[in-house]
Amino acid sequence: MQYTIETFDLCKYYGKVKAVDRLNLRIKKGEIFGLLGPNGAGKTTAISMLCTILPPTSGTATVNGFDIVREPAEVRKSIGIVFQQPSVDDLLTGRENLLMHTLLFKMPREMRKKRIEEVLRLVDLEKRADDLVKTYSGGMRRRLELARGMMHHPAVLFLDEPTLGLDPQTREHMWKYILELARKEKMTILLTTHYMEEAELLCDRVGIIDSGRIIALDEPEKLKSRLGGDKVIIRTKNPNIAALRKIDCVKVIHRKGDLLQIVLESRECDLRKIILNAGKVKSIELKPTTLNDVFLHYTGRQIREDEAEGGFWQRIMGERKT
């Protein structure tokens, strides 16, 4: 089978630091694939190599059938990228940024205008297209980049932390746009993120990456079900443990004081049976398994969501070209 992206022992070392260590990925056509991992895991390094802006230390990869080391020019024609840091020019208008892109990517003249209108509509920026980008909000800049990334109908779209530094509401909007364009344009998308929610919601398959290596790779649901099912935490005085154990979908029961933790076998379970045997219930909490639990399971650490790499952009903005 032909994969849209296939990597062969792809490595990038900086001295002794293994930023990416023997990466082997196979991404199918039309798939949304996510690389999930903490900062510094090697996600951006991996994407940079696949985009041919960073030469690998060893190993190679094919993107849309072209070798990233031997055929970088062909690879570049096949890909669109939304970088982690905004890379639109803020002294140009939205439309000018897109026009520049059509020229840089050598799009045929007769397609340019139509395509610009098309992508502007897709990300809801038609009304602001002729304003300078410096007047845009963070979310609008990201949308403009998304529009630019898909401009030349690339076979593969790379999204490097597409919602980094956006507020939760804007982030949800962004997800909507990404899903919509994946549906409409039928592109293969490789995205990196350290937001669990984002990976779960957007990706068909997720590769969890840590210290440059893939430690688990599967559909989000399957990754989670490997750890067993969800947890029910009940605060109760007199549970009927024996009866609880007999319920089909109960896997393990931990009891500590009046706190009862029940790990469920599968994600489908009749909670009524549990409650009926739990005695005098004071409170009940259902804890679904998250990809964070998966990461924790494999590495013994948590992905720290708050540790974002933002801030640099904001610092620079104030100082630009004084």
Add this chain to the structure above:
Amino acid sequence: MSEIEGIYAVWLREFKVYLREKERVISSLVSPILWLVAFGTGLGSVVTIEGVNYRTYIYPGILIMSVLFSSLFYGVYVIWDRKLDFLKEVLVAPLSRVSIFIGKVLGGCTTVMVQTTALLLIGYLINLYLPPDVFLKVFLLLFLLSIALVSLGLSIGANMKSPEGFMLVANFVIWPMFFFSGALFPLSNLPAWLSGVTSVNPVTYGVDLVRGAVIGIQHFPAFVDLGVILLFSLLAIAAGTWSFRRMHD
């Protein structure tokens, strides 16, 4: 064909950004005017060189200075583009590095020549009347020089990571190039060491040629001046192309 459109895109962006930064246009004119009006007029009231008023004498030198400074400092925008990640967008495009470099050089030269034209027009205000053919000749000479100096600036920019570092290096290049060029003094009767330094400085030949065109005082034969400038341009372009080719993010 599409490479040319790519070059056009890079150029267009540079030019639009320049026009939208009014501060940049104005600030680039301030120091040449100060040199001319304050320094030139001040010293000119007591000094004449080879029968020419000092202010008039240094006018060609100040034109060159303006080209020298804005051309070399233009290289810093490569670093800003890198910092703002805009450079990535250009580097990842299926456009050859040589084309990107050419686009940048043309963009830089355009901005430099806008300023230079303004300075040439200011010359008319201080009684430096240039006939149209001389105006054109000077314009073309300065354009050629700006190609060389913008290429040099871009080569430095492509190899540096921080604007501060760039400024440091650029200052080390710019000031000696300016002071040892004969922009402010005649080349005849210099002590041997100074004469030696000025003769290895390519800017000297630019000053000499422009001064010859404007006030008719020329130290070297025209073909020597032109030859050195052309050679310098070729070397600077080669250095720039090489630097852009090996530039990684």
